[in-house]
C-alpha cells in the first residue's frame with residue numbers, strides 16, 4: 001500500500017483548468033476534427049497536460065513509440081481517435097491517474113494491466129520484492145504467499161523471478177483477483193494459484209509457507225490524503241483499514257506463525273511512519289531477526305522477521 005507522505009508515489013498531476021472553460025478545453029468542441037499528431041500534442045498541452053503525458057496518451061491511442069510519434073507527426077488522427085484523445089485529456093485534467101487511463105503500469109521491469117479495481121503499483125513496493133528474493137536465496141522450491149495481491153505485482157514478480165516457487169495469491173476482492181489472474185496469463189506465470197480470502201480465513205489449514213509477503217491497506221481512516229490526488233480514484237479498501245492504519249498489519253502479523261514453516265519469513269510493507277509499530281507487531285507475534293528496509297528517500301518501508309525454528 002502506498003503511504004502518501006512524505007514520498008508521494010503519485011503520477012504527476014496536471015493543474016486542471018475549470019472544467020468547461022477556456023478556449024483550449026478538449027470538451028469545448030474547438031479542436032479540429034482530424035488534427036495531425038503534432039497538432040494533437042499541442043492541443044493537449046495547451047489544455048493543460050505536461051508534454052510527457054500528452055505523448056503517452058497519443059502513444060496509447062496510436063500504438064506508436066515515442067520515436068514514431070516524432071517521425072510521423074504530420075499524420076492525421078482519425079476523428080474517432082481525436083474524440084478518444086479529447087476524452088482522455090479531459091479525464092486526466094480531472095485528476096484521474098495516468099495508469100488508469102493507459103490501463104497499465106510497469107513494475108520490476110514488467111508491464112502489468114491495471115484497472116480501477118486495483119491499487120496502482122508503486123515503485124516503493126519493489127523494495128519488498130528485493131527483500132523477499134534476498135531471503136529466498138539458496139532455498140529451493142519455496143512456498144510463497146502474497147496476501148492482498150491486487151494486480152498481482154508481488155505474487156507474479158516473485159513467481160517469475162523464482163520459477164521453481166509455488167506461489168499462492170489471495171485477495172478479498174474478486175475484481176482484483178480477476179485482474180491478477182489476467183496478468184498471470186499475460187506474463188506467463190504458471191506457478192501461481194489464486195484464492196479469494198479474507199486474509200488467512202480461506203487458506204487450507206495444513207498448508208505452510210516459507211515466506212509470506214503482504215502490502216496491506218495501511219492508511220489511517222482519518223488521513224486527509226485519502227481524498228486527495230490519485231488516491232481519490234483508487235479502491236478505498238485497498239488503501240485503508242478503516243481504522244488506525246495498523247489493523248490489517250496486526251491481523252497479518254498475529255496470524256502468520258500458524259501458516260509459516262519453521263524458519264519462515266514474514267515481510268510487510270507499511271507507511272513511512274509505521275516502522276516501529278510494525279517491528280513491535282512482529283516481535284509480539286514471536287518473530288526474530290526483525291529488520292526494516294528503507295526506500296531511496298531513507299523512509300522505513302518494509303519490515304520483516306523470521307519465525308524461530
Ligand SMILES: C[S@@+](CC[C@H](N)C(=O)[O-])C[C@H]1O[C@@H](n2cnc3c(N)ncnc32)[C@H](O)[C@@H]1O
Nearest residue numbers: 001119148149150171172173198199215216238
Ligand atoms: C495496498 S493494496 C496492495 C495491492 C498489491 N499487492 C500491490 O502491492 O500493489 C491492498 C490489497 O489488499 C486487499 N485487501 C483488503 N482487505 C483485505 C482482506 N481483508 N483480506 C485480503 N485482502 C484484502 C485489497 O483488495 C487490495 O488489493
